[in-house]
Amino acid sequence: MKTVPKNEMLPPVKTTPFGSSAQRLRGKEWLATAVLALLICWGLPRLWPRIEPFTPGPDYRLPYALSSDYFMVRRWYQHAVREYPVVMIGDSVTWGEYVRADETLPACMNRLAPGGRVANLGLGGAYPAALAGLVEYYGNAVTGTKVILHLNPLWMSSPETDLSGDNEARINHPRLLPQFVPLLKPYKAKGYKVWVEEGLSAVIERNTPILQLAEHLRLAYFDSMDIQGWVLQNPAHNPASAITLKLPEATREAKSRPVPWTAGDRKKQVYAWVPLDKSFQFAAFRATVRRLQKRGNRVFVLVGPFNTHMLTEGSARRYADLQQGINAWLNANHIPCHAAAVLPADEYADASHPLAAGYQRLAQALQADPAFQTWLVDKGDLPPKLGSK
Amino acid sequence: MLFHTWVFMVFFLITYPVYLLLRPTKLALPWLFITSYVFYGWWNPLYVLLLVYATGIDFFSVVLMDGSRYRKFWLWVSLLNNIVLLAFFKYATFLTDNLNAMLLLAGTSCQFPMPDILLPVGISFHTFQSISYVIDFYRGNIPRERSFLRVATFVSFFPQLMAGPIERAAELLPQMQRPPRIKWRQVTDGLSLFFSGLFKKLVISNFLAVYVDKIYAAPGQFESGALVMATFAYAWQIYCDFSGYTDMARGLARMMGYEFMLNFNHPYLATGLGDFWSRWHISLSTWFRDYLYVPLGGNRRGTLTTYRNMAITMLVAGLWHGASWSFVIWGGLHALGRIVTRELEQSIFYRNLVPKLAKQLMIFVFVLFTWIFFRGQSLADVWLMISRIFSTPWGNPQFPVLGLAMILGLWGYEFLSESRVRYLLELPVVRVALMTAMIVTMIFFTSSGEQPFIYFQF
Numbered sequence: 033m034k035t036v037p038k039n040e041m042l043p044p045v046k047t048t049p050f051g052s053s054a055q056r057l058r059g060k061e062w063l064a065t066a067v068l069a070l071l072i073c074w075g076l077p078r079l080w081p082r083i084e085p086f087t088p089g090p091d092y093r094l095p096y097a098l099s100s101d102y103f104m105v106r107r108w109y110q111h112a113v114r115e116y117p118v119v120m121i122g123d124s125v126t127w128g129e130y131v132r133a134d135e136t137l138p139a140c141m142n143r144l145a146p147g148g149r150v151a152n153l154g155l156g157g158a159y160p161a162a163l164a165g166l167v168e169y170y171g172n173a174v175t176g177t178k179v180i181l182h183l184n185p186l187w188m189s190s191p192e193t194d195l196s197g198d199n200e201a202r203i204n205h206p207r208l209l210p211q212f213v214p215l216l217k218p219y220k221a222k223g224y225k226v227w228v229e230e231g232l233s234a235v236i237e238r239n240t241p242i243l244q245l246a247e248h249l250r251l252a253y254f255d256s257m258d259i260q261g262w263v264l265q266n267p268a269h270n271p272a273s274a275i276t277l278k279l280p281e282a283t284r285e286a287k288s289r290p291v292p293w294t295a296g297d298r299k300k301q302v303y304a305w306v307p308l309d310k311s312f313q314f315a316a317f318r319a320t321v322r323r324l325q326k327r328g329n330r331v332f333v334l335v336g337p338f339n340t341h342m343l344t345e346g347s348a349r350r351y352a353d354l355q356q357g358i359n360a361w362l363n364a365n366h367i368p369c370h371a372a373a374v375l376p377a378d379e380y381a382d383a384s385h386p387l388a389a390g391y392q393r394l395a396q397a398l399q400a401d402p403a404f405q406t407w408l409v410d411k412g413d414l415p416p417k418l419g420s421k
Numbered sequence: 422m423l424f425h426t427w428v429f430m431v432f433f434l435i436t437y438p439v440y441l442l443l444r445p446t447k448l449a450l451p452w453l454f455i456t457s458y459v460f461y462g463w464w465n466p467l468y469v470l471l472l473v474y475a476t477g478i479d480f481f482s483v484v485l486m487d488g489s490r491y492r493k494f495w496l497w498v499s500l501l502n503n504i505v506l507l508a509f510f511k512y513a514t515f516l517t518d519n520l521n522a523m524l525l526l527a528g529t530s531c532q533f534p535m536p537d538i539l540l541p542v543g544i545s546f547h548t549f550q551s552i553s554y555v556i557d558f559y560r561g562n563i564p565r566e567r568s569f570l571r572v573a574t575f576v577s578f579f580p581q582l583m584a585g586p587i588e589r590a591a592e593l594l595p596q597m598q599r600p601p602r603i604k605w606r607q608v609t610d611g612l613s614l615f616f617s618g619l620f621k622k623l624v625i626s627n628f629l630a631v632y633v634d635k636i637y638a639a640p641g642q643f644e645s646g647a648l649v650m651a652t653f654a655y656a657w658q659i660y661c662d663f664s665g666y667t668d669m670a671r672g673l674a675r676m677m678g679y680e681f682m683l684n685f686n687h688p689y690l691a692t693g694l695g696d697f698w699s700r701w702h703i704s705l706s707t708w709f710r711d712y713l714y715v716p717l718g719g720n721r722r723g724t725l726t727t728y729r730n731m732a733i734t735m736l737v738a739g740l741w742h743g744a745s746w747s748f749v750i751w752g753g754l755h756a757l758g759r760i761v762t763r764e765l766e767q768s769i770f771y772r773n774l775v776p777k778l779a780k781q782l783m784i785f786v787f788v789l790f791t792w793i794f795f796r797g798q799s800l801a802d803v804w805l806m807i808s809r810i811f812s813t814p815w816g817n818p819q820f821p822v823l824g825l826a827m828i829l830g831l832w833g834y835e836f837l838s839e840s841r842v843r844y845l846l847e848l849p850v851v852r853v854a855l856m857t858a859m860i861v862t863m864i865f866f867t868s869s870g871e872q873p874f875i876y877f878q879f
Binding site: 062 | 431614823824831835864865
């Protein structure tokens with residue numbers, strides 16, 4: 033292609049005045065600025081865990097207010113893998129939506145078998161696709177350890193919950209999901225501008241630790257508000273003074289009122305159940321299992337327990353098919369698993385969350401399962417743990 | 422797309438390297454044209470059609486004007502087309518509203534339906550830029566541009582498309598005749614302008630906006646302290662927002678080898694209203710001077726005519742900002758202010774004996790007062806605010822201390838910039854420290870809430 037020679041290019045025009053309130057840096061000054069800024073952006077997120085004390089006690093679960101604080105999630109994962117022989121990853125069923133911290137499934141398991149300590153890595157508001165993103169982007173520390181991965185069938189109960197529906201859905205943890213590929217229909221429903229802008233923001237944030245730290249500070253110290261909003265509510269305060277280095281306390285009490293679903297109208301529900309081969313959530317679950325295994329972890333899958341008392345006959349039949357399909361896949365891939373039996377109706381709070389008695393029963397059933405015991409004691413080729421007890 | 426979004430960063434990170442590669446070739450201009458249209462079309466693809474249409478009419482008006490006996494006719498074709506576009510998209514609702522009010526006053530129950538028209542972003546800016554090309558050609562100030570692509574790129578050039586500066590054809594078109602040679606200094610200057618502007622927008626303007634929006638949304642619920650502080654904050658919000666945008670626009674253009682005019686020059690240090698308008702939105706004030714004030718006669722026909730021309734110019738400038746009587750009143754107040762300060766400046770006492778600081782404060786307070794009309798959500802709200810400022814106690818405005826620190830910091834910085842000790846701000850260590858602090862602060866100030874640029878609504 034014909035190019036314009038340099039001597040024919042227009043020389044720089046007489047420059048207009050630079051600017052009114054702008055700093056005018058030269059090349060070397062920009063270099064110095066870039067080095068300093070990069071140093072801060074690189075160093076501060078790494079230094080921060082040394083500055084901010086984090087001492088999770090027994091039966092620790094991430095404070096609900098920090099559910100979207102992936103900087104903190106990563107930190108808790110790192111601590112848990114170091115200190116616990118087993119970690120349990122799951123959604124709010126693992127976290128214990130309707131129970132106290134000492135009544136969750138990991139807490140019940142720890143009481144039943146003092147030698148086997150299980151860390152509660154449950155995340156409120158999560159679902160298989162979000163957990164896949166969590167493990168991929170923030171779960172690098174979960175390596176060479178034993179992982180109980182909980183699968184909640186609720187997320188395959190309809191196209192909406194499966195994220196394979198057409199309508200814009202209110203999604204928790206949207207920043208953990210694939211932003212562009214595959215193109216999720218609920219994203220498409222938002223319109224291209226919102227989708228692209230939010231997607232880019234999510235992708236950039238998950239690859240930029242300083243942005244994760246900024247988000248952590250916002251969630252942990254500014255009541256989940258941005259600085260502008262927080263200052264509006266605290267006009268006389270210096271925002272820096274809000275960073276007390278005292279993390280929000282673990283959520284000891286139940287987040288939702290622990291009332292059995294049987295106290296309500298006990299109406300039977302129709303659930304469509306998305307076929308496993310078409311389910312986006314199940315595909316995400318499979319990807320999580322593979323990723324965990326690839327990182328040298330020994331994975332045990334716990335499925336359910338789903339509240340089939342709520343289902344109509346037709347829905348219950350379809351659910352049974354779904355369960356069979358899940359078991360078939362797990363067995364075909366030699367993944368040790370436990371399909372939780374249905375609990376008594378009054379031990380459920382809703383379609384998938386047990387109450388305290390339900391978790392206790394579930395823990396006992398798991399403890400009594402030979403497959404689980406075999407998996408638990410088998411050290412295999414896992415590296416020894418520093419904090420193993 | 423907004424300059425302070427990730428989408429724009431990605432857009433520029435693609436546009437700029439490709440532009441640098443294509444710069445020595447004939448594809449550079451088409452690339453700028455395509456990317457500018459993609460930029461504009463991002464808001465709404467239909468806007469692109471409007472831009473093509475408007476540019477086409479202006480381009481061909483000039484073609485037909487060239488060598489023709491009916492030059493004035495084609496000039497008016499272009500002007501009327503642009504005025505009709507503005508009237509339709511920007512003023513249809515305002516005109517209908519006033520027409521309906523007059524019909525009610527006349528005692529009829531007949532009412533025109535309120536039009537529901539989507540205002541194309543930046544229409545006031547690119548139509549004015551286009552008009553300047555047509556008028557400058559008509560006046561013989563510039564030769565006819567034979568390339569439609571060059572004219573279209575001049576009108577749609579993405580750094581200044583949405584909110585200026587309103588560039589003149591005589592300044593920008595020659596720059597687009599051949600590929601510009603870009604010196605390293607232009608790139609560093611461009612980065613400096615861009616990041617300074619980004620800081621002003623992301624940190625200061627967005628921060629102040631939260632307080633301002635809260636107070637101005639319900640002025641009847643607040644006492645005079647909060648109302649005054651909200652207006653004070655708004656003065657800085659709009660300054661940082663608009664000058665921040667301009668700095669970013671100039672920075673982007675400079676990195677590409679193009680020079681945009683200075684649009685803001687410490688306006689709150691003005692010692693008179695004339696001085697204020699030579700420092701605030703300079704591209705607009707000079708546009709109105711050259712294409713309205715001067716054709717009306719300027720200051721060549723005596724004092725009264727001068728003041729009449731000033732008043733007309735400022736009233737139209739007010740209306741340009743928005744389709745509302747409060748903007749017209751805002752323009753009228755500025756006209757009054759200009760006349761008064763012009764008269765005051767005739768007196769030796771005012772010129773030589775009144776301290777500069779006193780003049781600056783007086784002008785600032787006046788401009789502050791006029792911002793109430795600019796920002797108020799309706800005339801009723803404006804009157805309510807003004808009456809409550811003078812009739813309610815100061816109370817506790819609960820103005821964020823951090824906001825005050827930001828404003829005083831920026832004000833102090835600008836004072837220093839025009840003082841004898843400005844060399845302190847130019848020390849390399851100060852420059853590096855400030856820029857590093859600004860960049861790191863921006864990272865922590867990016868909020869989840871989106872605050873579009875104020876002048877995009879014009």
